[in-house]
Amino acid sequence: MAGLQAGAPTPTALTLHSQSRILEIVFSDGAQFRIPFELMRVYSPSAEVQGHGPGQEVLQTGKREVNVVELEPTGNYAVKPVFSDGHESGIFSWDYLYFLGSEQSRLWDDYTRRLEAAGQNRDALMIDASAHACGNH
Numbered sequence: 001m002a003g004l005q006a007g008a009p010t011p012t013a014l015t016l017h018s019q020s021r022i023l024e025i026v027f028s029d030g031a032q033f034r035i036p037f038e039l040m041r042v043y044s045p046s047a048e049v050q051g052h053g054p055g056q057e058v059l060q061t062g063k064r065e066v067n068v069v070e071l072e073p074t075g076n077y078a079v080k081p082v083f084s085d086g087h088e089s090g091i092f093s094w095d096y097l098y099f100l101g102s103e104q105s106r107l108w109d110d111y112t113r114r115l116e117a118a119g120q121n122r123d124a125l126m127i128d129a130s131a132h133a134c135g136n137h
Contacts, residue, residue: 033101
């Protein structure tokens with residue numbers, strides 16, 4: 001399981017900065033990252049965001065102001081953030097947080113390209129597709 005590989009860096013410090021909406025994380029190998037909550041939210045490892053396979057990802061919008069209201073430990077290998085928009089199904093392993101931190105620039109570029117391709121922007125309201133699944137409007 002991700003986060004449990006022998007010798008993989010583990011967090012030595014983890015701090016939520018609610019006002020600036022940043023997760024600051026320091027790893028045992030000396031790497032230190034400041035990961036925006038928005039980046040965490042749009043790249044949540046949950047099936048709700050990632051889908052159940054390639055091509056099923058759900059483009060997240062309107063997450064610029066999202067906050068982490070709680071950070072729950074998950075064993076010794078991960079944390080589960082509870083976001084202010086109600087999202088709480090993503091489990092962020094240490095490996096995944098390291099990936100988000102180290103690949104931030106590339107991930108932001110990819111996210112902005114996907115937004116542009118969809119004719120969306122970061123602040124557009126999310127359309128809840130599940131709200132219409134039963135025919136209710």
